[in-house]
Amino acid sequence: MRVLTGLQPSGDLHIGNFFGAIKPMIEAQDDSEMFMFIANYHAMTSSQKGEILKQNALKAAAAFLSLGIKPEKSIFWLQSDVKEVLELYWILSQFSPMGLLERAHSYKDKVAKGLPSSHGLFSYPVLMAADILLFDTQIVPVGKDQIQHVEIARDIAIKVNNEWGEIFTLPEARVNENVAVVPGTNGAKMSKSYQNTIDIFANEKLRKKQISSIVTDSTPLEEPKKWQECNIFQISKLFLDEEGQEELKKRYERGGEGYGHFKMYLNELVNAYFKEATESYENYLKEPKKLEEILEFGASKARKIARAKMQKIYEKIGL
Ligand code: ADP
Ligand code: TRP
Numbered sequence: 001m002r003v004l005t006g007l008q009p010s011g012d013l014h015i016g017n018f019f020g021a022i023k024p025m026i027e028a029q030d031d032s033e034m035f036m037f038i039a040n041y042h043a044m045t046s047s048q049k050g051e052i053l054k055q056n057a058l059k060a061a062a063a064f065l066s067l068g069i070k071p072e073k074s075i076f077w078l079q080s081d082v083k084e085v086l087e088l089y090w091i092l093s094q095f096s097p098m099g100l101l102e103r104a105h106s107y108k109d110k111v112a113k114g115l116p117s118s119h120g121l122f123s124y125p126v127l128m129a130a131d132i133l134l135f136d137t138q139i140v141p142v143g144k145d146q147i148q149h150v151e152i153a154r155d156i157a158i159k160v161n162n163e164w165g166e167i168f169t170l171p172e173a174r175v176n177e178n179v180a181v182v183p184g185t186n187g188a189k190m191s192k193s194y195q196n197t198i199d200i201f202a203n204e205k206l207r208k209k210q211i212s213s214i215v216t217d218s219t220p221l222e223e224p225k226k227w228q229e230c231n232i233f234q235i236s237k238l239f240l241d242e243e244g245q246e247e248l249k250k251r252y253e254r255g256g257e258g259y260g261h262f263k264m265y266l267n268e269l270v271n272a273y274f275k276e277a278t279e280s281y282e283n284y285l286k287e288p289k290k291l292e293e294i295l296e297f298g299a300s301k302a303r304k305i306a307r308a309k310m311q312k313i314y315e316k317i318g319l
Contacts, residue, residue: 003032004137004171006039006079006128009053009060010046014197015270016182016190018067019238024176025141026068034074035135035302036064038295041079041086042128045110045121061291062284063201066277071294079131081299084306088130089123091313095159096126096152105148129153133160134306136169147173164316182238185214187231198235200274201281211267214259221258232262239269 005025013022028034040057047053057078069076079085101107104125111117125148132140132153140150150173157168181189184196191197198210214231227233227249237245248265251257284291 001032001139002035002135002137002169003028003139003141004035004132004135005141006037006042006131007060007064009038009040009043009056011056011192012197012199012201013063014190014192014199015235015238016184016197018200019182020176020179021141021143022064022067024179028141029068029070029074032139035137036069036074037077037079037082037131037298037302038064039079039131042124045118045124046115058288058291059285061295062281065291065294066280066284067200068277071298075298075301076295077298077302078295081295082302082306084303084310085127085130085134087310088134088313089127091317092126092129092133092156092160093123095156095163096123096129100152100155101125103148104152106145125149125152126156129156132171133157133168134309135302136309137171138169139174140171141174141176144175147175167313167316183231183234185210185231187215198270201278207267207270211263211270214263214266216259219259222255224255225252225259227252230259230262232259232266236262236266236269239266239273 025034025036038057038060040053043053043056061076061078064076065071101122107117107122107124110121115121128149129152132150133156140146140153142150150171154170154172157170160168161170184190184194185198186194186196188194188196199206202210214235216230216232219225230252233248233252236248240248248262251262
């Protein structure tokens with residue numbers, strides 16, 4: 001099964017991203033053929049500042065590698081290192097009706113939020129279709145907001161296949177319904193847009209600040225507490241096996257400990273869980289050359305596949 005996913009290099013990753021998207025992706029490496037890339041061409045739709053784009057791409061690469069992407073096993077690259085995707089983007093543009101793109105929620109939402117509308121933003125789904133179709137992708141794991149983009153890729157592929165014969169594999173979106181929504185510090189869905197996150201690679205000070213901002217009720221220290229309704233518990237359980245969860249439930253039910261204690265405990269759990277990844281992340285950031293080498297290693301594998309596909313496409317189109 002060929003699985004492809006584009007990773008946005010946008011800002012700091014939080015534990016909602018980790019349990020909702022990154023962990024399942026890392027685990028899938030063992031039984032699928034995984035293609036993963038940092039979507040830095042797509043990131044240009046929100047910033048055109050070179051230094052920021054470069055830093056964000058390297059930070060994202062460092063983050064995903066230290067959280068468990070295996071560059072020997074999966075193909076992992078920086079989108080702009082495989083330029084064939086832009087060749088295909090232009091070709092697919094001829095098969096992308098305006099009406100199809102005008103219906104894209106993501107474009108409409110971004111413009112409604114005040115992003116200037118540009119051709120780049122408008123044609124974002126065509127570039128995403130090129131990412132997907134260039135590699136004969138079968139499955140695209142996505143969050144709900146991206147399903148429509150995969151459907152657009154599929155529609156474009158059908159149009160091309162009608163014209164040229166079976167040239168593209170039809171991709172399918174896969175939404176992992178089994179992963180629960182991770183709550184943020186205020187109990188709503190954790191999201192960087194709500195500023196209620198606990199970040200994976202936060203320093204000690206920020207981690208403390210984020211965890212201490214978790215909203216609780218005001219049950220006094222000595223009284224028993226309801227773990228069922230407590231945000232600290234809901235987050236802590238992600239880091240605990242069943243036995244650990246049972247012990248923590250008992251501590252709530254026993255009373256005699258305040259929410260401050262439970263926050264301290266969560267702090268320790270998060271630090272321990274991401275300790276190794278954080279060290280590895282910091283090391284990668286100190287050695288950008290090494291990161292670039294790993295990305296180039298992935299790009300060279302991706303480029304080979306992309307070139308062969310483009311060759312076939314050029315033959316069809318007569319260019
Ligand atoms: P944010 O809401 O912080 O902007 P993104 O939309 O960039 O996060 O999400 C990237 C990926 O992480 C998506 O696949 C999304 O489903 C997953 N994700 C984000 N927040 C959560 C959450 N609170 N719980 C579970 N998964 C999440
Ligand atoms: N648009 C995706 C997002 O915002 C990122 C992305 C770009 C992508 N190209 C892709 C995802 C191809 C899957 C497949 O998260």
